[in-house]
Amino acid sequence: MSYCASRFRTVRRRTVEVKVGALGVGGANPIRLQSMTTSDTQDVAATVRQSIALAEVGCEIVRITAPNVPAAKCLKEIRAQLTAAGFGHVPLVADIHFLPAAAMEAVEHVEKVRVNPGNYADKKKFAVKEYTDADYAAELERLHAAFSPLVRRARELGRALRIGTNHGSLSDRIMNRYGDTPLGMVESALEFLRIARSHSFHGLILSMKASNPKVMIQAYRLLVDRMQREDMHYPLHLGVTEAGDGEDGRIKSAIGIGSLLLDGLGDTIRVSLTEDSVYEIPVAQAIADKAMSLWPDPAGVAPGREAGSTHDAVDPYHFTKRETATLHLSGRCAVGPEQPPRVIVRAPSVGQLAATAAALGSPRLKETPAEGLLVPVASAGDLGTLCEVAARTALGVDFLALELGPAITPDLVRPLVALSPGRLMLVRAFAPAETAQFAAFAETVRAHGHFLAAEIAPDDVPAFADAIRAQGGAGLVFTLAAPAGAGHATGAYRRLADALRAAGSNAPLWIRNTAATAVRGDNSFLSKLLEASFLTGGLLCDGLGDLVSIETESDPARATTLAYNVLQGAGARISKTEFVACPSCGRTLFDLQSTTQRIREKTGHLKGVKIAIMGCIVNGPGEMADADFGYVGGAPGKINLYVGKQCVQYNIPQAEADARLIALIREHGKWADPDPVAAGR
Numbered sequence: 001m002s003y004c005a006s007r008f009r010t011v012r013r014r015t016v017e018v019k020v021g022a023l024g025v026g027g028a029n030p031i032r033l034q035s036m037t038t039s040d041t042q043d044v045a046a047t048v049r050q051s052i053a054l055a056e057v058g059c060e061i062v063r064i065t066a067p068n069v070p071a072a073k074c075l076k077e078i079r080a081q082l083t084a085a086g087f088g089h090v091p092l093v094a095d096i097h098f099l100p101a102a103a104m105e106a107v108e109h110v111e112k113v114r115v116n117p118g119n120y121a122d123k124k125k126f127a128v129k130e131y132t133d134a135d136y137a138a139e140l141e142r143l144h145a146a147f148s149p150l151v152r153r154a155r156e157l158g159r160a161l162r163i164g165t166n167h168g169s170l171s172d173r174i175m176n177r178y179g180d181t182p183l184g185m186v187e188s189a190l191e192f193l194r195i196a197r198s199h200s201f202h203g204l205i206l207s208m209k210a211s212n213p214k215v216m217i218q219a220y221r222l223l224v225d226r227m228q229r230e231d232m233h234y235p236l237h238l239g240v241t242e243a244g245d246g247e248d249g250r251i252k253s254a255i256g257i258g259s260l261l262l263d264g265l266g267d268t269i270r271v272s273l274t275e276d277s278v279y280e281i282p283v284a285q286a287i288a289d290k291a292m293s294l295w296p297d298p299a300g301v302a303p304g305r306e307a308g309s310t311h312d313a314v315d316p317y318h319f320t321k322r323e324t325a326t327l328h329l330s331g332r333c334a335v336g337p338e339q340p341p342r343v344i345v346r347a348p349s350v351g352q353l354a355a356t357a358a359a360l361g362s363p364r365l366k367e368t369p370a371e372g373l374l375v376p377v378a379s380a381g382d383l384g385t386l387c388e389v390a391a392r393t394a395l396g397v398d399f400l401a402l403e404l405g406p407a408i409t410p411d412l413v414r415p416l417v418a419l420s421p422g423r424l425m426l427v428r429a430f431a432p433a434e435t436a437q438f439a440a441f442a443e444t445v446r447a448h449g450h451f452l453a454a455e456i457a458p459d460d461v462p463a464f465a466d467a468i469r470a471q472g473g474a475g476l477v478f479t480l481a482a483p484a485g486a487g488h489a490t491g492a493y494r495r496l497a498d499a500l501r502a503a504g505s506n507a508p509l510w511i512r513n514t515a516a517t518a519v520r521g522d523n524s525f526l527s528k529l530l531e532a533s534f535l536t537g538g539l540l541c542d543g544l545g546d547l548v549s550i551e552t553e554s555d556p557a558r559a560t561t562l563a564y565n566v567l568q569g570a571g572a573r574i575s576k577t578e579f580v581a582c583p584s585c586g587r588t589l590f591d592l593q594s595t596t597q598r599i600r601e602k603t604g605h606l607k608g609v610k611i612a613i614m615g616c617i618v619n620g621p622g623e624m625a626d627a628d629f630g631y632v633g634g635a636p637g638k639i640n641l642y643v644g645k646q647c648v649q650y651n652i653p654q655a656e657a658d659a660r661l662i663a664l665i666r667e668h669g670k671w672a673d674p675d676p677v678a679a680g681r
């Protein structure tokens, strides 16, 4: 596996430095933050204003769309005005789709040009065609002729180029040969990379964006693997495209970008949100700060410096859920290979158990219920109080998890275990010398059909191997005792899963977000959200995790919702409508933010339905990937509606579009009336 030096700790991938104007990307430089203007590029004053606003909040690279040659010409004036305003140090990037002529104009004026290999020299027709090797070679020659002039001019002018692949806009040639896959994305970029290198041009940065974090993570890893094999070390621009807005947009971005940064990949990032671009920068900054805090040496560490194993058994290029035993935690709640990850919420103390249970009973959580309630039990007194509370309070969850302090022995807990009417999970940390205690607790729960969640450090698992085998895996769950050493908790959980495999255990894994697992925590909600996305979201995208808890969030309802939102972002458990919304740019034909919010209000309850809201017809249909329905700007004031990739209603007045979209969803049997209680109305 050559995509990263270690899956257990962050070892920054060594790349060449690419200069974007005076700004270095990759090499020993920090992670560079970037965003994009949303104004009409030909409105020079507005675009300059937006660029300055972005630079003032910390955006280091500003991208501007150049949808045609007149817009590309405007970049000259935009560059001049920005420089005159004191922002000459902020490089500009022209965003090009389809038009080589626009790229040739833009490269004269700005420091970097982004091309999309899916459409730079191709018109996407979704055509199904069998390409012979000769056909394919002829296509590559055509590509060479189309892309070479830009490469030659960029080399003459000292510009950088980004080869920016998007999952949703692969060319027909790539789609027919490789399919809509991470491999297709990688091959699409490599075709352009080879052309650039044939001209000895190396000012290259690459991206592999997708709206699905799993696809995006796999594509970047595969790209690096391919580049490493060919001794290519170009920097990466990371981003999850069409991530949407609000909490969901931040979570999706953090899962995709964070997973890769923890792997040591990524040199510049963009958090795409369907919000004003300036709101992207604090999120990007927080993500970058967390990742960079794990760099022991900003210049990176050469692969092979670590002793011992550096990789786990997970295939990082293909998603496979870890095979586990099935545990029935209640009559209606199980964990296992066929089950979605279950959500546990922590009550701060036994005294607050009833209040926490009441908060979890909110009608707003009807569709996203906490299934387990975790409560710390430190003493015999706590056990007594617990029994009293449980006797007079309907806790409303599928199971109770008792986090036992060291003072709680099997003898103390046995009467409760024997008499409990519902399923219990005993949660306890075990040091390597405590194998006898582990066996005693495991035996105690097993005798009464309950469960033991053992907190164990990865290095300690071998000490428990015999005891685990003796239990035959029945009733056991494992979770991480603490992040091991200098690594990150994601790496420690990967090591734990590997150690369990080596010990012959297929027990489910519980991913706990706690203060101890934070890469670099603070008490802000954004930090908690990012940490949960990094750890829980990243591990779920690797196929690890059967139970999850966000224990850093003390508000029970918010902890529950955040857990479900992370599960949705990772595609591990779908509890609501999935929105794919483009961030908007100079091509956008309607107000994306208000439209997205309006459509979300009307359709946000359609569990499992995927709706794309895209600002333009030029890129929208291609980029909305695998959405069930699409709402796409067709012309000013006009909307095109899609079912899958097929446009079924053209140029309908925008005022009618919401109702027509809902009618279309009904027509295809995917509509359900909203539950007024769950909606809080």
Ligand code: SF4
Pocket (backbone or CB within 6 Å): 582, 583, 584, 585, 586, 587, 588, 589, 614, 615, 616, 617, 618, 619, 620, 623
């Ligand atoms: S889909 Fe959205 S972000 Fe992409 S080009 Fe069109 S308007 Fe711009």
